[in-house]
Structures are given as structure tokens and as C-alpha cells.
């Protein structure tokens with residue numbers, strides 16, 4: 556399915572996410588994406604919820620496949636200088652080594668081919684550049700049991716979001732170094748970082 560299913564979700568997205576933002580995401584986003592300076596590529600920027608966290612010296616390229624999501628993101632207040640690009644993460648329209656950091660949140664659950672997308676991300680990062688993700692993933696222990704059980708029903712209903720993606724493994728397999736993660740909510744929400 557085309558990621559442009561997100562066009563139809565854009566206007567209600569922030570309201571729908573509000574309980575999760577309050578419970579955990581806002582706190583995690585603030586810690587992960589308070590990047591003060593440098594060139595940053597944000598993947599799947601959505602309605603731009605992470606944009607307020609970047610510092611005034613950050614030059615952010617905010618990309619998304621959905622024009623409607625980008626329209627909402629463009630209204631977001633931020634101190635950073637931001638340009639918006641409509642693109643697919645499987646084919647990034649940027650030269651090799653363009654960015655000091657690549658960020659993203661809640662994206663890889665809906666990406667068709669995470670290996671291919673992460674290869675593109677790695678190509679667009681400069682050597683030594685950082686990847687910083689907040690993703691919902693397959694949980695650990697009881698969390699794994701839950702996400703595996705709920706995934707088929709959830710995916711059949713929405714057709715785009717997978718509940719049991721092993722995103723940390725995909726980041727390691729893509730060749731990132733120094734990969735570390737912070738797990739929350741039975742491992743279902745993770746902050747994942749790696750270095751090119």
C-alpha cells in the first residue's frame with residue numbers, strides 16, 4: 556500500500572496521538588531530538604511533532620512521502636531552519652554523505668522494505684554521522700507475546716503499520732556501528748541509535 560494512506564490521516568493525527576504523546580512520546584522526543592546544530596535529515600516528519608526540539612543552529616531537511624503531512628508540518632513552530640521535501644525513504648534524493656545526523660520516529664513500522672530504506676539512510680549520512688530513531692517495535696518477553704498476537708488483526712485493519720518489526724536488528728544488519736537502544740513499555744517503544 557502506498558504510504559500516502561497517511562494523507563487521509565494528517566488532519567486527525569495529532570489529536571489521535573495525544574494520549575501517547577502525554578504518556579511517553581513527548582518526553583522521549585525531547586531527549587532524542589534536541590539537536591543543536593548541523594545538517595539533519597528527518598525521515599517521515601509527519602505533522603512535524605519533532606521540529607520544535609531542534610536548536611536554532613540546526614539545518615533540518617524534513618522529508619515525507621505524504622503531501623498532506625508535509626502541509627501540516629510546515630505550520631509547526633521551530634527555531635531551526637527547515638526545508639520540506641516530498642520523497643520516499645527507499646529512494647532519497649540526496650547526495651552521499653549529505654547529513655551529520657538522520658532522525659525519525661514511528662516510521663519504520665510502515666516502511667515496505669526497511670533494509671533498502673536503511674541502506675539509503677546510511678548512504679545519505681556522512682562518515683561518523685548519527686542515526687537517531689524512536690520506533691515502536693516487537694516487544695520483549697510479554698511485550699513480544701502481545702505484539703505478535705495483536706499484529707495480524709492490527710495490520711488487517713489499517714494495512715500499513717506493523718506491530719512486530721525488529722527495527723534494531725535491521726539497523727545492525729544495515730551496517731551501523733555502536734548501535735544502542737533504550738527500551739520502554741515492555742520493549743515496544745525504543746530509542747535506537749547508531750553511527751555510520
Ligand SMILES: C[S@@+](CC[C@H](N)C(=O)[O-])C[C@H]1O[C@@H](n2cnc3c(N)ncnc32)[C@H](O)[C@@H]1O
Nearest residue numbers: 558561599600601619620621624643644660661
Ligand atoms: C506514523 S507517522 C509518524 C509521523 C511522525 N514522524 C511522528 O513521529 O509522529 C509515519 C509517517 O511516515 C511517512 N512515511 C511512511 N512511509 C514512508 C516512506 N516510504 N517514505 C517517506 N515517508 C513515509 C508517512 O507519510 C507518515 O507521515
